Amino acid sequence: MENIYKPDAMEVLEVTQETADVKRVRIWFRDPEKAAEFKFNIGQFGLYSVFGVGESTFNICCSNSKKYIEFCFRKTGRVTERMWDVEPGDTIGFRGPYGNSYPMKEWEGKNLVFVAGGIAMPPIRCAIQYALENREKYGKITIVYGARTVGDLVCKSELDEWAKYPNVDVLKTVDPGGETPDWDGRVGFVPTVLGEAGVSGDNSVALVVGPPIMIKFSLPVLEKSGFSDDAIFTSLENRMKCGLGKCGRCNCGSVYVCKEGPVFTLADMKELPDDF
Amino acid sequence: MNPETKTTGGFEPKIVAFVCNWCTYLGADLAGTNRLEYPANVRIVRLPCTGRVDFNLLVKAFEVGADAVLVSGCHPGDCHYAAGNFHARRRWGLFRELLDTLGVDSRRVHFSWISAAEGAKFQKLVTEIVEKTRELGPYEDYKAIVAEK
């Protein structure tokens, strides 16, 4: 019988330092058979491990058209501290994909509004990549991304690439005081910039991921622009150990973030008890 | 596996010595520069001061396979940090009693004061501890609890 807790050995293909404490790692299966079988949906997550140190949960932050998967992490704990030192050629563990995903299919034909703050860009990046790879299937794409300072923005170079696509608006911003002399983006908080973006809820969906305070102030802006609760999506995180709906950590009331999440609509969220 | 194991074929005790940077470590160093030979069974862990030697390290040493441990630092009054060894002394006095109640073999836990000038004392003590531990044999009791799943 299969061991659901046993990760696959993955080769580290590429490591990109995004900020002073955030790295993006590209990995792929060492076992070609596993590689051939592997599929995931946009928005799902995995458990990544440094053997001998432990496991951590991160979203798969690239689109699913590639022969690799990517994840981003911030150096904050036992596992990520050790993960910081991995180099191309090293082996790390991966199991997944787990959880639900963004309804990319349902979103076809709609305008997409992506709102992200700080380290929360990666869980949105996979959807942006996917939408841009399938550019003809989606309407106007608006990306509002902000961080405390210029140095805290992740995927910085990609922002400019994305802006080159037709009918894509990229509004990058940093909090007041976080700008540098050569900063070519905006200065202001994400909700403010979102308000200035002039998005409309008409035939649109929004995906908002970021710190609670950013989400809190972005929601009224979206609501004012005509987004219904069903059209606003987010991706939650909670401490997880198994990712399989067993270990008992990640639930908000009766909802297991690892199984029924991590993707929730605002309508779902309003039903959730305050346990996250 | 250390080379002695191959040459003697018999049991070679592993001794972990937690020593302070300022006295015993220099004492051991002096033993070396004076060509005073002592058994290679001792693994030295250098710490700033015996006051820094957390008792948990002794437990850890047994967990990883030590057959005996030695904690050694400056003579009373000689501490580089004025009183680290005084604090250590008080703790050890109590810790030994706990180990005794637990039935941890007290013949495998050693304490000493060895100054930077006492290379010969270091040589003599380490040799004695190694010989004594060799007689006691491997610390099977502790190895057994580590091995048990």
Place this chain on the structure above:
Amino acid sequence: MSQVVTLEQLKKLAADKLSAGARVVAPVVDGGLVSFKEISDAAQATFAPQVRVQNSIKEFFFPKHEVIFTFVRKGNDVEVIDAPDFEDDQIIIGARPCDAAALPILDPLFGWDYQDRFFQQRRAKTTVVTFACKETDAHCFCAAVDGGPDNQAGSDAMLFDLGDGSFEVRTFTDKGAALFAGIATESDKTGSACAPPTCDFDVEKVAVWITENFGSPEWEKLSLRCVGCGACAYVCPTCHCFDIVDEGSYSKGQRVKNWDACQAGMFTLHASGHNPRSTQGKRQRQRLTHKFSIYPGKFGPYLCTGCGNCSRSCGASFGVRPALETLNADVVQNQED
């Protein structure tokens, strides 16, 4: 006609199974302490109905510590070596009905969509023989949560103490029947269990309150005396939360699954420092909500067999029964008044 075995036959059964290489688990009495333990000699066991046991039989299906896999680093690569399958036969003789009842409750959790082979293999290889209870104590409340002193759930066979050194055997499954085939003899004696424990609260009503009052200040009030020790979860036959940790070194080691408890402050602590369950009230709420709302909502049964282990082992005179009683008295009754 009933089937009967003598105590001597039971001891011999245990001895025979041991010599056949099976693992045998039975109650072991040491002074005032009764534990379910794997025995190496039938003489170690006390084959008699027990009420107050310090552990539950959970650990023989879901051990307190289990290696999931080992690994060895080889250059840049890592070889991951799967844990061995559980292949031994295991016989538990003398569980309480409330211990055994936890097994079918836990089945869906470990076999929800992802199949936890560690639990399932043990479950498949184990035969559970229970003793029908001869007494209850003030902590027992099995009858309130769909159980009882002769509840069959999870038992392959049940023994009824006849008081004369023999037991009536009732078998409920093929495994149970196979175990006693050729041993039990026909008799006209029949045994019976004691009367079910009494409870003056309606679990269903309390469960409704629990489901509907997530935000109630009552939770903090209820939980003030809880020191968050988590002993309740460790002795509980149904609590199944676990931790996954790596042990060993960077070059060689193992990943293990260890029991954990939702009452520990660290349980849900994020790396960022944020903790969704930051107070004991929230943690007790999680425990009771999980048992009486979340789990039944997902899988049907309450995550509780009414065994009373939690309140027996609680240093603060707390536990599920007192919690349900308090909620019943303080809020459910008030609602009705």
Place this chain on the structure above:
Amino acid sequence: MENQLRNAIRKLLEEKTVDVAIGYGRVGVGGAVGAVFVTDPSEVDRLVWNAECRQNLAVHLSRPEVKALGKPAIVVKGCDARAVVVLANEGQIDRENVVVVGVVCEGIQGADASGVATGTLLDKCVTCVEHAAQNVDILIGDAAKAAELDAANAPNAKTAGKQAKLAALLQKTPEERFQYWRDEFSRCVRCHACRQSCPLCYCNRCVADKNRPTRIDTSATLKGNFAWNILRAFHLAGRCVGCGACSAACPAGIDLDLLNLTLANAADEQFGYVAGKELGAAPLIGTYAENDKEEFIR
């Protein structure tokens, strides 16, 4: 005495000297005694005092949920009172900001596995010479009676009860002792109930919960269990007041306080130090004397 206690607490609450009184009440299964938190003077009748008041309530003084209720009054027995003293000496509570209500305790009864009182005194009570709680703000009960009981126990204080159990253990060979603890610790499930119930294990994050690096294995293996129980006991060296809350909380029935007793005896014999005896005393570990014994050091 129970009425005296209630009246004293009522007065404290009515006069707003304290915001909450931490005392004993019948809260558990079948009226088992546990902690109650009385904030309203009209509810003081929930408080009880009897021979089943086993728990050491001082553990609640450092809990954030209880601190949030405001300035506390706390009901303590003689043994518990010493825990309050240690908390004050270690800067964990502002002694001026806690009203300590001591009781004269004539001994606490043991309980069987169902929590029913056995009628025999707990081991710790047999050697108790602090029937009247010391260093308290208010003492409830007959101090003369307490002195009588103290005098009766004094001759056996070092030999009876738990001391006798420890002595019996120390009679065995080291190998037998090791085997004894091996058997005991094999039942340990690492719930850390011993730590949580201990009034003096107040660290925000215990070393057992630290994982950068992992100091001791979190697994409930013999290796991890030995490391944990050694660590727990020794972190209480010169601090443990012998209330027995750890042993009482242990779901696996391990006699943890034997380890603490060993250390308490050693503190007394080697340094003449009794934890929690004196308000303002310096901690045993954390101070030293130049002539501390060192015959074991070579």
